[in-house]
Amino acid sequence: xxxxxxxxxxxxxxxxxxxxxxxxxxxxxxxxxxxxxxxxxxxxxxxxxxxxxxxxxxxxxxxxxxxxxxxxxxxxxxxxxxxxxxxxxxxxxxxxxxxxxxxxxxxxxxxxxxxxxxxxxxxxxxxxxxxxxxxxxxxxxxxxxxxxxxxxxxxxxxxxxxxxxxxxxxxxxxxxxxxxxxxxxxxxxxxxxxxxxxxxxxxxxxxxxxxxxxxxxxxxxxxx
Amino acid sequence: xxxxxxxxxxxxxxxxxxxxxxxxxxxxxxxxxxxxxxxxxxxxxxxxxxxxxxxxxxxxxxxxxxxxxxxxxxxxxxxxxxxxxxxxxxxxxxxxxxxxxxxxxxxxxxxxxxxxxxxxxxxxxxxxxxxxxxxxxxxxxxxxxxxxxxxxxxxxxxxxxxxxxxxxxxxxxxxxxxxxxxxxxxxxxxxxxxxxxxxxxxxxxxxxxxxxxxxxxxxxxxxx
Numbered sequence: 001x002x003x004x005x006x007x008x009x010x011x012x013x014x015x016x017x018x019x020x021x022x023x024x025x026x027x028x029x030x031x032x033x034x035x036x037x038x039x040x041x042x043x044x045x046x047x048x049x050x051x052x053x054x055x056x057x058x059x060x061x062x063x064x065x066x067x068x069x070x071x072x073x074x075x076x077x078x079x080x081x082x083x084x085x086x087x088x089x090x091x092x093x094x095x096x097x098x099x100x101x102x103x104x105x106x107x108x109x110x111x112x113x114x115x116x117x118x119x120x121x122x123x124x125x126x127x128x129x130x131x132x133x134x135x136x137x138x139x140x141x142x143x144x145x146x147x148x149x150x151x152x153x154x155x156x157x158x159x160x161x162x163x164x165x166x167x168x169x170x171x172x173x174x175x176x177x178x179x180x181x182x183x184x185x186x187x188x189x190x191x192x193x194x195x196x197x198x199x200x201x202x203x204x205x206x207x208x209x210x211x212x213x214x215x216x217x218x219x220x221x222x223x224x
Numbered sequence: 225x226x227x228x229x230x231x232x233x234x235x236x237x238x239x240x241x242x243x244x245x246x247x248x249x250x251x252x253x254x255x256x257x258x259x260x261x262x263x264x265x266x267x268x269x270x271x272x273x274x275x276x277x278x279x280x281x282x283x284x285x286x287x288x289x290x291x292x293x294x295x296x297x298x299x300x301x302x303x304x305x306x307x308x309x310x311x312x313x314x315x316x317x318x319x320x321x322x323x324x325x326x327x328x329x330x331x332x333x334x335x336x337x338x339x340x341x342x343x344x345x346x347x348x349x350x351x352x353x354x355x356x357x358x359x360x361x362x363x364x365x366x367x368x369x370x371x372x373x374x375x376x377x378x379x380x381x382x383x384x385x386x387x388x389x390x391x392x393x394x395x396x397x398x399x400x401x402x403x404x405x406x407x408x409x410x411x412x413x414x415x416x417x418x419x420x421x422x423x424x425x426x427x428x429x430x431x432x433x434x435x436x437x438x439x440x441x442x443x444x445x446x447x448x
Contacts, residue, residue: 042265042350042379043371070351072377094381096320096351124378125351126266127294127320146370146393147267153296154348155266157318169370172399 004076005088007109017132021100024107024135034218035103035118037136039158041151042124044144045168047075048201049210050119051082056211058085061116061218066090066106068098068123075121086110097128100135117218126151130158137221140164145178152186159190166210170200228300229312231333241356245324248331248359258442259327259342261360263382265375266348268368269392271299272425273434274343275306280435282309285340285442290314290330292322292347299345310334321352324359341442350375354382361445364388369402376410383414390434394424 028035040046047067054063064086067075076089090106092098098106103120110118120136122129141162143151146169152159159165165187167180184196197213199206252259264270271291278287288310291299300313314330316322322330327344334342344360346353365386367375370393376383383389389411391404408420421437423430 041267041348041371042375043368069378071380072374074374074377094351094355096349123351124265125320125349127318127347127349128352131318144267144370146368146396147265150296150298151266153298154293156295172370172396175396175399 004073004080005109006073006091007088007106008091008093017099017101021133021135024100024104025137028135028137029221031112032222033112033115033118034221035120035136036214036217037120037122037134037139038142039122039126039129039139039162040124040142041126041144041147044124044142044147045201046121046124046142047078049142049166049168049199049207050121051079052201052204052207053211053214054079054083054085056207057214058083060215062114063117063119064110064115066110066118066120068092068121070094070123092123096123096125097132098122098134099132103134103136116222117214126155126158130155130161138163138217140166142166142168143183144169145173145176149178149180149183149186152183152190156190159187159194162191163194164213165194165196167196167198168201170198170205171203228297228304229333230297230315231312231330232315232317241323241325245357245359248324248328249361252359252361253445255336256446257336257339257342258445259344259360260438260441261344261346261358261363262366263346263350263353263363263386264348264366265350265368265371268348268366268371269425270345270348270366271302273366273390273392273423273431274345275303276425276428276431277435277438278303278307278309280431281438282307284439286338287341287343288334288339290334290342290344292316292345294318294347316347320347320349321356322346322358323356327358327360340446341438350379350382354379354385362387362441364390366390366392367407368393369397369400373402373404373407373410376407376414380414383411383418386415387418388437389418389420391420391422392425394422394429395427
């Protein structure tokens, strides 16, 4: 079933991650490649959301995906099977996040000349990934309804560094105590400019808005 | 509303965490205190589960709780209000896990002579907390149905170090693609001796079994 390329990422030896991230971002700008870093808790629906969005934009943009995980290649396989786009798996060797150098190791295994948009699905974790600039052009995160509306209070840094928050699994809202307005309020306390889009990756609700956001981001990155 | 003690945990300076954890465990044994380390993703229902279980055992055991979080004291307040037992909040200063020395800093702020069972609610994270022995007598974790049945494949270490896995939010099983038998199989691939108890903290389903497990664990720890 499986012709997925698995990259065993080495721990970064660079002391200055911010500097390395800035250099990577400049290189991506020069090459006209937009890198989106997507973060979330385990099981919030990152992969399903990406599949839905990619299938809406892949006729307009050349997209590739890097799936980071401690172990397994289930996500990269899923993406490739469901969308047909290039997808590689990054194994972090037990590490809880990716930094800029680790991200670069992944990018070196893609044909960047053939991509307008690379999506990095970071390790499922609301803490550590928020602390490391991957060199991405933008950070997005997915919070799912079952996790609760209080997460921006408990994981403030994650919500501060993300300019897009997708609120996923809106189909199960009736079964959980989740106040969407209160959640938006908490998110904007952490990051007033964050855009919040409620979606349901399973039914496709709201995914058009996310796809439009992606198209606009890449267009803007290439033109400005 | 808030007379919760908040402890700002300092980063550990001990190089050898395993040694420190073993020493803490010996001390707990000597003092007849059972320390349970509870881990999970953000939003899996740790606090609600603990409230339900504590209310079932607090007439039989003296229980205290340490709530670890990056920020906020919402969980410690909730526990105290809902159970009346001693509850303190540990702030990890952005850190993604607790080690044995940090756990000891928390315990120093409880009256250990007045506790049979101390429950440590670790930072919501399936990666880093699994790597650090806190000195607890046992590790337990909560996986909730909305997170998906494939989590033992993606976060193998977490499932390897936990001898009890509570599968929470069983009430929403009909709305998610979650195969309980497959999940149990994945868990036992990681840890053949792990006990798996399906529960619903919201309705109370299965919590009696967890409470009985806790009572038996503490009895065994004190007597053997």
